[in-house]
Amino acid sequence: MKRLLTTAVASVVAALSPIAAYAQPKPVNVLVTIGMIGDVVENVGGDCVEVTAMMGPGVDPHLYEPSSRDVRSLRSADVIFFSGYSLEGQLGDVLARFGEQKPTIAVAPSSIDTGDLITVQDVYGIDPHLWMDASLWSRIAPTIAGTLADAQPECADDFKTNAQNYVEQLTALHDWVKKAIASIPEGQRSLVTAHDAFAYFGRAYGIEVLGIQGISTESEASVADIRATAKQVAAKGVPAIFVESTINPRTIQSVIDAAREQGHQVEIGGELYSDAMGETGTAGGTYIGMIFENTRNITTALGGQLPEIPDVLSGWAEQWNIAGTGEN
Structure with a gap:
C-alpha cells in the first residue's frame, strides 16, 4: 500500500511539475538604447527581465543609425527604454512610432525635474548627459521599476526593493565621487x-x-x-x-x-x-x-x-x- 501511495504521489507531482514551471513569470523582454540605462534595468529587474542594449561599448549615440536588426528588436520588445532629450538623435522618429504600440519610455524626461537640467545654446536645448551625475541618474530607477511592474505585476515587489537598494548604492557612489x-x-x-x-x-x-x-x-x-x-x-x-x-x-x-x-x-x-x-x-x-x-x-x-x-x-x-x- 505504501508503495502504491508513493507511486501515486510521485505521479501527481510529475503531472503538476510542467504546470508549476509554466506558472513562473516570463521575463519581460526589455530593449534599451544605451548601456547606462540597460545596467539600471538589470539591477532593478533581476531575473524578471531580459535586457538587450542597441548600442554597445564605444558606440556614439549622437551618430547612431538604426539597422534592420534594431527594428526587429524593437518589434519583439515588451518594453523600450531610451534616454531622451535628443540623445538618440536619428532614432527619435523610430522610437516615437513604437511608442504608439507599446510602453516606450524616455527615462530622463520621465524622472528628472526640469529645474535640475542644464540648458545649452544649440539644437539640443537640453544637455542629455545626465548619467554623469549619479544622484540624478538614480532617479530613473523608480521610473523603471514602475514600468516593469505594469508589465510583470508578479515581480512588482522585487522591482521596488531592487530599485531602493540600487538608489542607495548610487547615493553612496555620488558621495564618494564628491570626496x-x-x-x-x-x-x-x-x-x-x-x-x-x-x-x-x-x-x-x-x-x-x-x-x-x-x-x-x-x-x-x-x-x-x-x-x-x-x-x-x-x-x-x-x-x-x-x-x-x-x-x-x-x-x-x-x-x-x-x-x-x-x-x-x-x-x-x-x-x-x-x-x-x-x-x-x-x-x-x-x-x-x-x-x-x-x-x-x-x-x-x-x-x-x-x-x-x-x-x-x-x-x-x-x-x-x-x-x-x-x-x-
Missing part, C-alpha cells in the same frame, strides 16, 4: 575632454569642465576650438587632459601639440567613458564602474587621492576585484 574630486588641489581642478559631455559631472562634483567641441559629436572640433582650449590649458597649467572611449583621440592630441607650442607640457590623463560604458564583463561595463573608473582616472591624473569605497558598494567592488583601501 575624490574635492581632494584634487584647487588650482588643478579642471577637466578637459574631447566633447562637452561632463557638464553634469562638473556641476555635481565641483570641477571646471572644458569640452573642446559641443554637446554633439556630429561635427569635428574646429582649429579655433583647439587653439582656444590649448590657450586655456596653458594659462591654467592643467597637468592632464582626457580622451573619450567613443571619440577619436586626435582632437586631444591636437590640443596637446598646440599647448606645447605655447610652452606648456600636458599629458593624456587616461580614457574616460562619456556616451557609452566599457566592455561587457568588466567593471567599466557597469554604470557604477563607469563613474568609478572615470573618477579614478580624473582624480589620480590631476593630483588627488581616492577615498575608501563605501560599505554599501563593497559587494560591487569585490565582484570586480577592486581594492577599497583608498590608495591611488
